[in-house]
Amino acid sequence: MxxxxxxxxxxxxxxxxxxxxxxxxxxxxxxxxxxxxxxxxxxxxxxxxxxxxxxxxxxxxYEEALGSAADELRECFAEPQSGPLTHRLSRALDRYLAFVDGHDAGFAALLRGGSAAETARTDAIVDGVRRAAAEQILLHMRVPEPGPRLRMMVRTWLAGVEAASLIWLDEGKQPPLDELRDWLVDHFVALLAATAAHDPQTAGITRAALAAERSDGAVGRLARRVVPVVEDSLHLL
Amino acid sequence: MxxxxxxxxxxxxxxxxxxxxxxxxxxxxxxxxxxxxxxxxxxxxxxxxxxxxxxxxxxxxYEEALGSAADELRECFAEPQSGPLTHRLSRALDRYLAFVDGHDAGFAALLRGGSAAETARTDAIVDGVRRAAAEQILLHMRVPEPGPRLRMMVRTWLAGVEAASLIWLDEGKQPPLDELRDWLVDHFVALLAATAAHDPQTAGITRAALAAERSDGAVGRLARRVVPVVEDSLHLL
CATH class of the missing domain: 1.10.10.60 (Homeodomain-like)
Incomplete structure (x- = not known):
């Protein structure tokens, strides 16, 4: 023993x-x-x-264990700067969601808050991971000086990823991880397009990102699925 | 005195x-x-x-003051069931964002957590508001039995609204409230479309919602702005 x-x-x-x-x-x-x-x-x-x-x-x-988990989480978003943006995002999400899966109750307790073990220091560790993830994503967009809209878009999407991860844990880890990952990538693409409608910098990045996509990739798949849903609504254009 | x-x-x-x-x-x-x-x-x-x-x-x-604020917040999402969905959402967001504006530091302190005044009971109050908001939105979609994807979509969007509100407070209340509101409505539309690509129930709701939109409304405006950004990417279809 x-x-x-x-x-x-x-x-x-x-x-x-x-x-x-x-x-x-x-x-x-x-x-x-x-x-x-x-x-x-x-x-x-x-x-x-x-x-x-x-x-x-x-x-x-607890704090040191959390710090070690935070290092691991930060690593999830480290990804080579090559290939379509959605492929890179998809690989990062695979690692992130595997982490959520492997640290389920601890992840939920930490992010839900209200835990006695939560302090200003543990909050700072969690915020550090969020900031690092946002920085990584902005790096992949090759924007030297991201404007407020683009930064808000990335951070809002990350908040959605966290929320979806917690719901996923609540729902007994349904849907399967790869479906959740694909949906979160599509959420990113959709939010990027919606933000491009409001912000020239995001529009430029979106055009560049789309040019690098392949038709069998995430954006092509999403577009082919969305067209039948919206094709009766051309009167809105 | x-x-x-x-x-x-x-x-x-x-x-x-x-x-x-x-x-x-x-x-x-x-x-x-x-x-x-x-x-x-x-x-x-x-x-x-x-x-x-x-x-x-x-x-x-503090807890009773919070309960009173929660009642006020819940009221924000009460909205007559008529007119295009994006109009209703826009009015609800106007009220919600006015609340955030009017309770700025308290709202941030509460949602950021880590406050000594935070307890399991105050957390439950906040969660109650989130659940009520999600229920209201689902009611407006006229879905008697919303599936897991649709529920996840609505709750994920609400998490994004909260995150964007906190970022907005951090950034000295920029952009102006009406721009933030329009962007959040567009975020909803984009996320709905992305979810429709994965879920037949959401696809049905999206078609019905689009049929009720007007070309001078939020979806028409969004579509006309997104088309120039994506029109060079028809190779993906």
Whole structure:
């Protein structure tokens, strides 16, 4: 049972092991339900040893586990700058949604708020991830100086992705992840087009992004599906 | 100074006056910064009198002020079931955004979370408003049994409206409210179309909604602005 306690780990290895263990526990249950004793037991070490590494106890351990999860989340949006924009977005969303799937209860507890473990510092970590994701997406649009409309569009879409992820968890992880991903990509395309109607900078980016799309890609698929829905409404043009 | 204290108010009137006074103070500053003494002074009554009405002190007063604001917000989405859907949505958003404008700091503090005044009960109040808004919108779509995709679409859009409202407050209330409102209506139309591409129920509702639109309305305006942006991309169809 306690064998792992006797493995010789360096200070950094032990710290990392405790954070990983805590994250695995915090991922599937609200922070209130995870005790420090449980983290110690799962890591095969004593409670005093956990305190030696994390003198702040559970709040500190939670915050560090969250910081480690935030690093992982930030990585989701790192993507090579090549290929159609919707392909890149689709791959980023695949990673993001896999993260949501793998940290379901912890993700929901954190974003729903109202948790006793929530502090100004944990809020700042979450906001940091949001900002990093928005920056990544704007980078992919190759805009050196994104205007307020474009920034609002990206952040609004990201808020929608978060909301949809929480609803998806509530609904017993339905629809299947790849359908949710495709819908969120389509949401992005639709919101980009709607914003292009209001903002010349976004219009320019949308034209450039569309020129790089392929007819068997996300935009082509979306367009072919939307046309039959709107084709009786040409009187509006 | 203290003249209002001597007005004879009934118990219900006094309660209402204290809640209105508290709400006016909580509207423009985070709850931490508003003291019970300040509420008493602004209402022209003594501190003990506030406690007589709200034995739970500031937390109770905050919660009741929030409940009163929630009632007001819920009213924003009540709208007669006639005319094009985008007109109704536009009027509801006018009221909602006027509320955000009039309760700026309190609205931001509440939705940003991390506030000491936030509890499971205040969270439940906020969630109640979200649910009521979603129900209202679904009612206007005349769907007796909305499927999961349509519900997810409406709730995702509402999350985007909240996020855009917070960004709007951060950006010094730019762009002007009517531009923000039009953009949010266009966001709704775009998201509805994107969802129609994935879901037959949403496709049916979208067709019916489009048939009721007028060419000088929101959808006509959006379509005429989007066409020039996408017209070079017919290769995708």
């Amino acid at each position: 306690t064998a792992p306690a006797y493995r010789r780990l360096s200070v950094e290895e032990r710290r990392g092991q405790l954070i990983d263990t805590a994250l695995a526990l915090f991922a599937h249950r609200p922070p209130e339900e995870v005790s420090l004793d449980e983290v110690a037991a799962a890591a095969g070490v004593s409670r005093p040893l956990v305190y030696r590494y994390f003198p702040g106890g559970k709040p500190q351990l | 203290t003249a209002p204290a001597y007005r004879r108010l009934s118990v219900e009137e006094r309660r209402g006056q204290l809640i209105d006074t508290a709400l006016a103070l909580f509207a423009h500053r985070p709850p931490e910064e508003v003291s019970l003494d300040e509420v008493a002074a602004a209402a022209g009554v003594s501190r003990p009198l506030v406690y007589r009405y709200f034995p739970g002190g500031k937390p109770q007063l």
